[in-house]
Amino acid sequence: MKLVLHGYFRSGTSYRVRLALNWKGLAYETAVVNLVDGGQRAASYLARNPQGLVPALEADGRILTQSPAIIEWIEETWPERPLLPADPYQRARVRAFAAAIGCDIHPIQNLRVMKKLRADHGADQDGATAWARHWIETGFTALEVLAADAGGQGGFIFGDGPSLAEIYLLPQMFNARRFGVDLAAFPRLVAADEAARALPELAAAAPELQPDAV
Template identity: 55%
Template structure:
C-alpha cells in the first residue's frame, strides 16, 4: 500500500499528490494536521525527524523530503516522464523546481509565518507583506526563465506536464492565497491555468482532499 502522510494545504504534499496522480499511482492519505501541531508529536517525528510533511510509504520504503521523493518516483516510474529530454533540459527543469522549492516556498511556509507572528510580534498585514515580497520576487524570476525558454505551452515546459508544473501549481495556489499581484506573470499564469485543468492536478487540489475543512481554512 502506498500511503501519503500529508496535510491538505501543504505545498510539499500537494506536489506529491500531483506527481502520484500523473504517474497513475494509487495511494491512501493520512492527515497530519499542521494547524494543530500534530507534526511536532513524537509519533510523527519518528517518521520525519524534522517534523515536516510529507512522508511517503511506498515499495516498502519510508521516504521524506518532497524533492527527494519526486526524484524517486521519476526513477522508479519513469513514464510519463516528469523530467524529459536531454541532460541540459532536465537541468533546466530542476532549476524551475529549485526556484520554487528552495527559494520561494521555504520562506512562506507555516513554521516561518508562525515565527513571524509569535516570536517577532508581526501582525497579519506584515506577515502578508512578507509573503507577497518573496513570492513576487521568485515568480518574477520564473517568468523571465519561462519567457527565455519559450517552450510554446500550454504547460510551463511545453505540451505535457513536467516537474516544473508539479512545483508551479502549488506555489501559484499560495500566491493567490496571499493576494500576490499577477499582472506581470502572464506566461506562468497561463501555464498554471492549463495545468489546473488537467485531471491529475484537479484531483490533487487542496479543497478536494479528505482532510480539507468545509470552510476552506
C-alpha cells in the same frame, strides 16, 4: 506497492507529491497530519519523520521524506509519463525552475516561518502576509523571465505537457492567491498553471479536494 502519503491538504510540499503521484497514475492512501493542531509534532509522526515536516511517503512500510527526494524517487521508479525531459541541458533547466520555487520561494513563507515572524518578531497577520507576498512576487518576477524562453507549448513551460516545473508551480500559485499576489504581471506562469490544472489528474490534487480540507 502500497503507498501512504502523510501530509496536509494546504501544505505546498504535500501538494507537489500528490501532483506527481496523480500524474503517474499511482494509487495511494492519505494519512492526515494536521499542521495547525500540531500533528507534525506527535511522537507517532516524528518516528516517521524526525524533522516534523510534511510530507512523508510510506512505500511498503519504508519511509521517504523531503518532497524533492520523494518526487525524484517516483520519477525513477515509474519513468512513464516523465516529469523531466530526456535532454540533459533541458533537464537541468527544468530542475533549476523547480529549485527556484522549492529552495528560494516556498521555504521562507511556509507555516512555521510565518508563525516565527508573528511570535518572535512582532509581525501581525498583515505584516506576515506582506512578507510572504514580497518573496513570492520577487521569485515570480524571475520565473516569468525564465519561462519566456523555455520553449513550452500549449501553455506549459517546457515541452507540450506538465513537467517538474508545473509540479512545483501549482502549489506556489495556490499560495500566491492565498496571500493576495497580483498575478497580472506573470502571464506566462498563469498560463502554465491553467494548462496544468485543466488536466484531470492534476486537478484532483487540489487542496480543496482533499479529505482534510477545511
